[in-house]
Amino acid sequence: MFTAYVIVTVIAILANAGITIADFLRADFVLANSEEVGLRQNWLPWLAALKAAGAAGLLLGLMGIPVIGVAAATGLLLFFIGAMAAHIRARVYYNIAFPGAYLTVAAASLVLAVAR
DSSP: OHHHHHHHHHHHHHHHHHHHHHHHTTOHHHHHHHHHHTOOGGGHHHHHHHHHHHHHHHHHHHTTOHHHHHHHHHHHHHHHHHHHHHHHHHTOOTTTHHHHHHHHHHHHHHHHHHHO
């Protein structure tokens, strides 16, 4: 169980760190997607900071502070539920798999962190 927790959590950390960098750099695909779902661009740094905090919290959970890891996974789960809701509200379904994948990894990380 511990091995699964480590693998899934490392994937979640890397995925969220990667999209955080793309958000901070205002990558073209991030700006296009934000516009499609009706997200103002001035929100991007704040949302990126939340994802970065989630990734850092997951890392702290791996390093031996499990309560922080659980809190981070919970925060990321809620964040990506919001992202899914934004896609559904805006009726942008063609790329909903991306926030869905982040949501799935966050949920798996949370379940494994609690089970640990």
